Amino acid sequence: MSDAIKGGCQCGAVRYEISEPLHNVSHCHCSMCRKQHGALFVSFGTTAVTHLSVDGEDSLSSYESSANLTRQFCSNCGGQVLIRAEDNPDNVFVALGSLDAGQSPGHTGGERHIFWESKVSWYDPSDDLPKMTGYGE
Template sequence: MTKTIEFKGCCLCGAVTFEGEAPNEPVSSCHCKQCRQWGSGPFEAYSVPLADLMFTSGEDTVKYYESSEFARRGFCSKCGSNLFWHADRHPQWKDRIAIAVGTLEQPTGLTAGNHIFCATKGDYYEIEDGRPQYAHED
């Protein structure tokens, strides 16, 4: 049986708060151009089943930017914090949401996992932590 963790998180200003309990899966680091443009570096994400994410406040404050033909990026409309990546129109991933790890309360209990979209990573850094690297998604 997969171990689960409880998580709580919020945006920078605290207008959006959320929590849940989900499988303890490794954090992925996405190096695609969109993620780097969105957050000025790799997007560190904890992917959970969408049904496991519950808003405790500010759900109506979350706004989404349609960043591709199959995914959207959620942010706080008050402080601009990057919160979620959701492939809501992708058949394989529509029932999962990637939470920006920096929004989660410490300690998270999470561990670092794979690097994805390394083929398009920025030229200003190297990936030297020994974690698995994939040219595209894992």
């Protein structure tokens, strides 16, 4: 991939570059993601930690949202940036809302909705993406 995928938090204290297309792009409807981001669902993509470089790591705060997941956000503006899974230390999940304007995750399909059973009842995305229970594993 010739051009890095770039993003960061709202205030710019945390910036990142990813040197490969993201994979496992998922739109998560779990209550933790909805409440943490204040949104109906949250979109994430996965990358290997070796393909991610972060500037401003000293501005990242962490929150353990469950026994296995740590969410990282900017301590200045609160912008959600990354999620790390204890049982998957070689990869990191990137909040796609934190990508810079005009940036694409670079993936080639395979998107899906996860935790579909937890979505709000009054909104139904009108797409044909697979709708998974839990992570769909």
